Amino acid sequence: MDDLNDLFFFCAVVKHNGFSAAARAIGVEKTRLSRRVADLEKRLGLRLLRRSTRSMTLTEAGERFYQQCQKVVDDAEQAYESIAELKNEPSGKVKLSCPVILAQSYLAPILSGFMEAYPKVSLLVVATNRQINFIEERFDLALRVTPAIEDSASLVARELGGASRILVASPDFLERNGHPEKPEDLNAQAIISDIQDGEVQWALSTADGHSHTLDLTPRLVTNDLRVQVEAAADGVGIALLPEPIASDALRTGELIHVLPEWSGSRHTIYLVYPRPRGMLPSVRSLIDYLVEEIPKTLDD
Structure with a gap:
């Protein structure tokens, strides 16, 4: 040419x-x-x-x-x-991936503030529990919940906060099946857990350094934390849930904190995105907003 x-x-x-x-x-x-x-x-x-x-x-x-x-x-x-x-003012579409429970519990309440602050930016939020491919699927950002994640040559991972997982069950379930007094008692209880291959392993620990690992066969298995909360509140079994996810049901009395001195591993929320070479202002503005606002929702 x-x-x-x-x-x-x-x-x-x-x-x-x-x-x-x-x-x-x-x-x-x-x-x-x-x-x-x-x-x-x-x-x-x-x-x-x-x-x-x-x-x-x-x-x-x-x-x-x-x-x-x-x-x-x-x-x-x-x-x-x-x-x-685009370089001078945030505008255009930003594509974000987010786990379903995170989208419902933490992202949805704060999105309106971003949309009001940046009227020329539109968002495409894909609620999914799978790990997306940034390049092939053309995502700008992803929120991920995991015990740990590190930066790579191509991706930045920023920690936004997190919470330990706690054991919860409904008052009715505990009345029918008894209150566990030690981790070993969970072996005889109905368990609600995430999707895993075969048995579920719960690693519990105390603030003073004691630890206990349990290999359990769950009664109900699902990767939807909201389903786990509702099933536990309905008396299906004992669940190990992120504390902020269970907090509302604990406040209303639908759930009771079981073995409160013991907790599961801490799960952390990360904001992940490609290294910012030539990053658009629209993407940068959403990064800055999420970095500021999501920790506030975790503290509420």
Whole structure:
């Protein structure tokens, strides 16, 4: 493909009615401008301009060529302007992946504040419990809940906060099945747990350093924490849940904290995104907002 700058130079000469005026307008030496237009005519095999000492006019071929070239130049200028707008003000679409329970419990309550602060930004929030591929699926950001995650060569992982998991059950369940007094008592109880292969292993610990690991066969298995909360409140069994997820049901008395001196491993919320080379303001604005707001929801 020919150098598109030559189209721009040609249009500038026509627009400013001469090489001298065009050279001054676009900041290019007159001799260079004349040479580039001459090279363009040579490649086309047609004269585009009639030159004289006092005037310059378009040939028929030049007139046709100018009309098409000006469209190309206008489109290119609009493309640059649209990118400049993105660089200067947050706008456009941001695509975010988030676990289902996180979207329901932590993200939904704070989204309206972001949308109000950045009216030109639109969000596509995909609530999914699987780990997405940033490149193939064209995601900008992802919220992930995991015991630990580290930066990589291509991704940044920012810790936003987290909570330990606690044992909970309904008053009715405990009345029917008894209150566990030590971790070993859980072996005889109905258990609600995340999806795992085969047996479920719960690693419990106390604040003073004692630990106990249990291999359990759950009665109900689901990767939806909201289902676990509701099942525990309905008396299905004992669940090991992130404390903020169970907090509402604990306040209302639907759930009771079981073995309160023991807790499960801490799960941390991370904001993960590709390393910020050429990051758009819309993406940066959402990162800054989530870094500030999600820790507040964890503290509530």
